[in-house]
Amino acid sequence: xxxxxxxxLLFTLxxxxxxxxxxxxxxxxxxxxxxxxxxxxxxxxxxxxxxxVYDTDYVNIARNRLIEKCPKGDIQGVTTRYSTSLGFxxxxxxxxxxxxxx
Amino acid sequence: xxxxxxxxxxxxxxxxxEVRHKKDFxxxxxxxxxxxxxxxxxxxxxxxxxxxxxxxxxxxxxxAEIISLFQTGPRTGKPVYNESYADSLATALYKECPSGDxxxxxxxxxxxxxxxxSGEIIKINGYCLQRKTAKKGKKS
Amino acid sequence: xxxxxxxxxxxxxxxxxxxxxxxxSIPAKKGNVVKAEVKNNIIFFFxxxxxYVNEINEKLIAQxxxxxxKGILTKHENITYFPIIFHQIKISAEGYCNE
Numbered sequence: 651x652x653x654x655x656x657x658x659l660l661f662t663l664x665x666x667x668x669x670x671x672x673x674x675x676x677x678x679x680x681x682x683x684x685x686x687x688x689x690x691x692x693x694x695x696x697x698x699x700x701x702x703v704y705d706t707d708y709v710n711i712a713r714n715r716l717i718e719k720c721p722k723g724d725i726q727g728v729t730t731r732y733s734t735s736l737g738f739x740x741x742x743x744x745x746x747x748x749x750x751x752x
Numbered sequence: 753x754x755x756x757x758x759x760x761x762x763x764x765x766x767x768x769x770e771v772r773h774k775k776d777f778x779x780x781x782x783x784x785x786x787x788x789x790x791x792x793x794x795x796x797x798x799x800x801x802x803x804x805x806x807x808x809x810x811x812x813x814x815x816a817e818i819i820s821l822f823q824t825g826p827r828t829g830k831p832v833y834n835e836s837y838a839d840s841l842a843t844a845l846y847k848e849c850p851s852g853d854x855x856x857x858x859x860x861x862x863x864x865x866x867x868x869x870s871g872e873i874i875k876i877n878g879y880c881l882q883r884k885t886a887k888k889g890k891k892s
Numbered sequence: 893x894x895x896x897x898x899x900x901x902x903x904x905x906x907x908x909x910x911x912x913x914x915x916x917s918i919p920a921k922k923g924n925v926v927k928a929e930v931k932n933n934i935i936f937f938f939x940x941x942x943x944y945v946n947e948i949n950e951k952l953i954a955q956x957x958x959x960x961x962k963g964i965l966t967k968h969e970n971i972t973y974f975p976i977i978f979h980q981i982k983i984s985a986e987g988y989c990n991e
Contacts, residue, residue, distance in 0.1 A: 668835035670788075671828040672861055673874050674914040675841060677769045678854045685850075689842060698825075706910045706969055710986075713915060713965050725918040725963075727854075729842055732913050733835045734825045741825030744835070747915060748842055750852075765912065826909065 667736045676728040676749070687752040690725070692716035699740045712745040720751035760865045764828050769857035772881070779856065779879035782848045788837040790830030790863070790870040794820035799867060829863040830870040838874050849880035911968040911981075918963035922988045926955040929984040936977060948985055956989035963988045 692715035696708040716725065728749040735742040797816035804810060823831055845854065857878040864871040928951035932944045952961050964987035971980040 666833060667823045667831035668833070669825065669827040669829065669831050670835055670838060670861075670872060670874075671826070672765045672912050673838045673841070673859065674767055674912075675769075675845075675857055675859055675876070676914075676916045677857065678852055679917060686852075702907060704908055706908055706913075706967055709910070709913050709965065709967055717918060720918075722920055724920045726852075727842065727845070728915045728917060729839075730913055730915050731835075731838055732910065734827070735835065736823040736825040736827075736831055738822045739824050743826075743910065745913065746836075746839065748839065749918070750842070767914070 668733050669736060670731065670733045672730075672732045674730045676726070676730075678727045678750075687723075687726070687750040688720075689748060690716060690719040690751045691746070691748045692719065693744065693746050695742050695744045697740065697742050703743075708743065709745050712747050716747045716749060720749070724752045725749040726752060762829070762863045762865055763860060764863060765861040767857075767859040769859075769878075770855065771879075772855040774853075774881055776884050777853075777881040778884050780882050781877065781879055783878075784841070784844050784848065784876045785873060786838055786841065786844070787871045787873040788832045788834055790832045790872045792820075792830040792868055792870070793817075793823065795830075796868045828861070829872045830865070832872055837872075841874070841876070845876075845878075849878075851880070851882070853881040855879050855881060907972045909970045909972075911970055912966075913968070914966045916962065916964045916987075919988060919990060921990055922963070923959065923990040924956075924988070925986065926952055926961060926989045927984065927986045928952045928955070929982060931983075932981045934979045934981065937979070939981075945983060948983055952985060952987065956991070959989045959991035961987045961989055 692712050694708040694712035694715065696703065696706075716728070726749060728747060731744075731746040733744050733746070735744065793816040797813040797820060800816065801810070801813040804812070846852075855878065857876060860873075860875045862873050862875060864873065928948050930944045930948045930951070932939065932942075952964075964985050966983070966985045969982045969984070971982060972978075973980060
């Protein structure tokens with residue numbers, strides 16, 4: 651029973667740990683209230699094994715996905731979260747962007 | 753004493769935004785703080801190894817070491833189990849300033865570090881531009 | 893063991909890691925894309941000045957002299973060319989020029 655509890659603990663605590671490196675928030679230049687717009691989100695990620703990684707293109711992909719959701723409007727107050735989901739000698743770098751589409 | 757002096761406040765990242773001025777508007781300051789608890793199993797393994805002399809302590813440090821092997825990768829502060837704790841920033845900003853006229857944003861990504869655990873904090877200071885109320889004057 | 897170490901050093905060379913990223917508000921009207929980057933080479937972790945960062949603004953303005961540069965995506969990357977011996981810090985900015 652103790653070994654089962656240990657295995658479950660190891661499985662749950664060993665996986666799904668994340669490190670939030672940075673959160674950035676863009677300026678708001680709108681004359682309109684928040685309720686006038688729609689909140690849009692986009693994400694992109696990059697899987698890394700043993701630290702071998704040669705580009706940071708996933709950031710541009712996240713930005714393009716955000717723009718696709720609001721192609722003809724202003725996107726204000728863009729919140730950018732850069733985090734890494736940790737793992738067993740491999741990890742996933744993630745970019746999450748959220749903005750107000752006016 | 754070792755545990756008391758271990759508490760440290762560390763700044764990881766700071767961002768300063770534009771400060772706007774509008775005629776007949778006043779800047780009302782606000783502050784928001786969002787945080788999550790971080791846990792470092794590698795540190796737990798080292799501390800229990802150095803403090804314990806019995807079998808139970810050694811097994812705690814072995815388990816903590818194994819868990820920390822499953823948490824490799826680039827880190828800022830200590831690992832958290834909920835990465836989306838900062839995603840509600842936009843909603844929190846809306847509650848502070850429903851008009852959306854926000855300026856002077858200063859965002860700090862900081863950490864209050866203690867042995868094994870930490871507070872991973874995102875703090876925002878800013879100003880909400882609000883129209884000045886007209887003063888009642890004397891009529892001649 | 894020696895060969896594994898040499899091989900891993902070659903494989904790890906030019907590994908790119910991101911230090912920070914930011915995105916400003918994106919305008920509805922998107923003009924020409926303007927890009928600028930600045931680099932700083934670091935040998936044995938010795939870095940004596942960060943003044944190279946100031947050039948990136950000038951480079952963006954030079955590409956958009958009569959307009960506003962908006963929707964800027966800024967990336968700060970660390971590139972390892974040879975572990976311990978030679979690194980490079982690259983800061984890139986990409987935005988839209990609205991005239």
